[in-house]
Amino acid sequence: MTTLAPIQQLRGQRLRLLRELERKVLWLSAWTIHNANHLRPNRDGLKVGGHQASCASLATVMTALYFSVLKPEDRVAVKPHASPVFHAIQYLFGHQTQDKLERFRGLAGAQSYPSRTKDIDDVDFSTGSVGLGVAMTLFSSLVQDYVRLKELGDGKRPTGRMVALVGDAELDEGNIFEALLEGWKHDVRNLWWVIDYNRQSLDGVVNDRLFGRIGEMFELVGWRVVTLKYGKLLEAAFAQPDGEHLRQWIDDCPNSLYSALVFKGGAGWREALTRDLNQYPGIRRILEQHDDETLHRLMTNLAGNDMQAVLDAFEGVEGDQPTCFIAYTIKGQGLPFAGHKDNHSGLMTLDQMAGFKNGMGIADGQEWDKFAGLKATPAELQQFLAEAPFNAEGRRRTEAPAVAIPPALPRPNDRESSTQTGFGKILNAIASEDSELSRRIVTTSPDVTVSTNLGAWVNRRGLWAHTEAEDVFRELKVVSAQLWRKTPRGQHVELVIAENNLFIQLAAMGLSHQLFGARLLPIGTLYDPFIARGLDALNYACYQDARFMIVATPSGVTLAPEGGAHQSIHTPLIGIGQPGLLSYEPAYVDELAVLMRHGFDYMQQDKGGSVYLRLSTRSLPQPQRTLSAEQESDIVAGGYWYAPPAPGSDVAIVAMGAVTPEAIAAHESVVRDFAGTGLLVLTSPDRLHADWLAAQRSRGRTAGMVDRSPAPVERLLAPLSRDARLVTVLDGHPLALSWLGSVRGHRVVPLGIEAFGQSGDIPDLYRAYKLDTVAIIDAVARSI
Ligand SMILES: Cc1ncc(C[n+]2csc(CCOP(=O)(O)OP(=O)(O)O)c2C)c(N)n1
């Protein structure tokens, strides 16, 4: 008897235990979905769903990663529909409960798709909308380098790998390629993307020709590509006489035929191979040596579902070059509908589950048992799990202290200014200070840095890059207002024109305190209309509770000559409707300074969120005033009386943002006829609306001890008479303000933009779209 060297013995033991755990993970993921769909009472007749086949193809890869390869500092985005595999793994680690698995996809149960904020089991990146989680790992890797190079963390955290487990059809999403270009430009590192190449998407089989190019594309942008194609059994068969013909046959086999044969099983393989390769004696021998079951196992032995091959691939790469693993797998591997093109949402029937359960060696009542049906002893498995490197530090979410925000930000006091100019000046003033605030701000912009007025900030603080690079124009003494010097100390991350990248970059920066233990105060600038271009990514960032500030400028038809293609109409409604995002539209620069200060603070509060500032390039005469503390708190709460109404007044004008001068002029005219008419300037219908609903809810809850404290908007509208009229005006969709009539039952005449704009100057456009002084006066007259 030969004694194996200890290291080999350990490897053998590890392989054996990982294969056991792979079975358990496959079982638990399938059972979790089965239980939710078949065994829980169904009260609404809706299919609960879950993706048994999509889970199965990743079971090997995820088992290898979490139980052996990953380290605590690594961060992972799991393909959304492999959520049950993730939860099963965390359950085995002891970070997920049986109760939550039993309530999978139910209220307070394990989430359908891994969720940072709703799941309890240490999700690094939420996923759901395919493609976004993948890009999130790339931008997180940049953030990891950003905070490391600047020593913004505690200095103790090792550099981790950012890992994405990617469905092959996720690569259809364009945002992935936008991100790849950005990653190449910034020399991204420590990134692993593992593509679950099961050659199936939701509707069917992935096009054969598409994937031929994928590896080349990764190499083109500097990635290493590792292909995991054939498992150890198939490699051994290829090494036998005539084996090369078998390899060639599989290589040439169209995706759809291979998938169909996987579904048909041993007899199907035998028939096809006999038909095509019977002339080779070696192949005839292979067919003779295998019964249908073992032939099926052989022919479906792809590397992404072969534990040894997976471990070899992961452990075979060194260094920090971004790496794409193309792991050939089978959708539904090990399940009755493996390979079937319709299996994406397919669920095992009760009979199929009974057979599967039997095959797994699980008795009735043992379904949630962590080790039932496995050959290794529970003690041995428990110890292996406890020693998994990934689990060495328990929960891996980091914390970072809040950055102190000074009581007031610098306030430029120009007599005339736009909010956009004011924004640039405020940031420039912050940049000139050496403060914790100025060090923690990081800005980013998709190629609109100068045109959104970040230029002065960037001149002072520099562009960020891994390595120093001088500004060539400066070296050659070409005069330019911009000094684009790149350094690892720089605080502006320059992006290509891709709003998806902007929002995912902000998501990663805005989670830096929890991912990398270093607090950042990210500010992203873009043109307001292009929020829509990255809206899903913005939603994704908010869903993860990332904290950042968006400065969107210019906005509305007020950007005038640029025309309808660039004029944003419904962004105020996005500001109101988007959870996790508090939106403001100040008219004046002193308001903006108050709101930016509030924003930096709000971004760091437990119950805070991100902030959206909708700004303008229109220069307005600035009110010469010193804001009182009360006025400042009104500005933060969403609005203030610019001209207070007389008690019991019957009319008020309500304005927001760039059209405020028209409202002021209209008000001056109206008060001549209707003395006591008020002018209310709003800074945030979003905040007013949310606080109004919250106040109503708290009244409902405390019935008996009724809480009568008015919401800010109720307080603002209180002086008006019961049947007063409100004329509301903003450069955006009128719906953003027309709800004000519901607060106290006032009738509203809402002015705003309902159609695509056209190019023109402000006087023409305001007249055409009825935002000018005459239109406001008319509206007041009509309201009476
Ligand atoms: C942006 C977006 N569009 C559509 C979907 C619906 N959807 C969920 S999974 C899926 C197909 C995914 O196929 P693939 O990435 O190959 O994953 P597999 O299940 O094969 O592992 C689709 C279209 C989604 N989640 N997100």
Ligand SMILES: [Mg+2]
């Ligand atoms: Mg697929």
